[in-house]
Amino acid sequence: MQADWIWGLAGGTMIGVAAAAYLLLNGRIMGASGILGGIVDGSEWRAGAAFASENLAFIAGLVLVPGGLWYFLGRPETNLTANPAILVCAGLLVGLGTRLANGCTSGHGVCGLSRLSFRGFVATVFYLMGGGLSVILFRHLLGVS
């Protein structure tokens, strides 16, 4: 697929504009793990129902708009593994890790790197390293997928 990088640039720009709009319009940081994590561990609610409902609306858009798009344009492929053990282990690691680090790809990667945050840089280096090692270990050495 030759055009993948063009779709990457287009989609990336949309992600960046969404993050910029959430900052300038609502004064909030667009970090997916922070937004969802604050809702599930209760920390958002302690800051007030209005504060939490804003992030709930964000999550609703994040879930429903891609849902509407595939309904009209055709179902996209996720190619997600069907192995429940991998799904549970990976989910636990992603949930735990992003909350310990206070951010994921959108928070540290997009919002952090763009303001030259040292924490964002360190996080990005280590999650890319973890991801690379994980693929080498599980996919190439152990043959899990």
Place this chain on the structure above:
Amino acid sequence: MRLVSAFLCGGLFGAGLLVSGMTDTTKVIGWLDIFGDWDPTLAFVLFSAIVPMTVAWRIAARRSAAVYGGTLTPPPLRDADRALVLGSLAFGFGWGLAGLCPGPSLAVLTFGGWNGLLFLVAMMAGMVAAPFVRVRIDRLAAG
């Protein structure tokens, strides 16, 4: 208005993830697989997402409040610590295993089937557990 704006920002984020191919786990794992059939798409996604956000931080620095009210003070820049490094490594391992990070795991909810839902539930369980693990890490660091 704040809620509408939040919904639209979330929607644009989700649409961007879909368009860029970040909801396809083979593209994400392909990017992490530097010794296999390496797929550079994610670099284009990350780069092009950082550009508008760099402009936004500059505008934010000159404004005192967000358009729909509320503070526009960015969170303070802090030093890296043990939890940041350990957490990011753990996140990376999970990311490389399944090919989903938190944003896409929500964006695929309507078409990811039961497998996507199982990942999301496990991820939320990990998020609930994080404050307890953090206390242990801090204790180890102190002792």
